[in-house]
Amino acid sequence: MSLKLFAAPMSSALPVVQAIAELGLDCETVMFDLSSGEQKSPAYLAINPHGVVPTLVVDGTPLFEALAIMQWLGERHGVERGLWPAPGTPQHLVALSWSTWAYVSYGALVSVLNYAQAPHGKDHLHHPPLAAEVLSQLHAALDRLDARLAQSPWLLGEAFSLADLIVASVVTYSAYCGVNTEGRAHLERWLQAFQSRESFRTAWGGGEGK
Numbered sequence: 001m002s003l004k005l006f007a008a009p010m011s012s013a014l015p016v017v018q019a020i021a022e023l024g025l026d027c028e029t030v031m032f033d034l035s036s037g038e039q040k041s042p043a044y045l046a047i048n049p050h051g052v053v054p055t056l057v058v059d060g061t062p063l064f065e066a067l068a069i070m071q072w073l074g075e076r077h078g079v080e081r082g083l084w085p086a087p088g089t090p091q092h093l094v095a096l097s098w099s100t101w102a103y104v105s106y107g108a109l110v111s112v113l114n115y116a117q118a119p120h121g122k123d124h125l126h127h128p129p130l131a132a133e134v135l136s137q138l139h140a141a142l143d144r145l146d147a148r149l150a151q152s153p154w155l156l157g158e159a160f161s162l163a164d165l166i167v168a169s170v171v172t173y174s175a176y177c178g179v180n181t182e183g184r185a186h187l188e189r190w191l192q193a194f195q196s197r198e199s200f201r202t203a204w205g206g207g208e209g210k
């Protein structure tokens, strides 16, 4: 199987780079400089019409959206390595639930927070009451994640899995965006264990954690 990843430093591609490292897969990686706009070249738009990274090209077929890529990596390569639960098991449902929750539900709130906190050059979007509301919803979400992590060291039980990588990546990113993740014992322990992994330090560049 041939794998080619289009990625960029400090981007949504980092968790995918980390997942590939955890799985120990052979993968050609093309690093774009997003500021140069090469992600909008006709050649790349033919692979990913949205002109963003990451895209993983699997035997010539492009797969885009970081969450889809990592769930596919889990299904196709993680099960045999003990990093993703086998389809048909209850743990597989848990992995799909929490990983999708992180990107779709929690991640959507982080996007709104970024707009409400006025992204660079978009001061007209600055909206403090909306930012406060979204922050309070994000903190409530983190409380629920903390409660889940009170049940076991990792999301699926005793062992680290790509479900942890996916969820912890979004939580780590949210901390960069100003969501205070501290003060929750189980969440903090889990986040620290995640950020101490060699794959995190390598992929995210020096282990800049929360």
Ligand SMILES: N[C@@H](CCC(=O)N[C@@H](CS)C(=O)NCC(=O)O)C(=O)O
Residues within 6 Å of the ligand: 010, 011, 012, 013, 034, 039, 051, 052, 053, 054, 064, 065, 066, 067
């Ligand atoms: N939801 C997408 C987000 C992809 C995305 O927005 N990537 C950004 C980097 S974080 C990008 O490539 N931006 C370049 C651009 O918009 O030109 C995913 O998770 O794959």
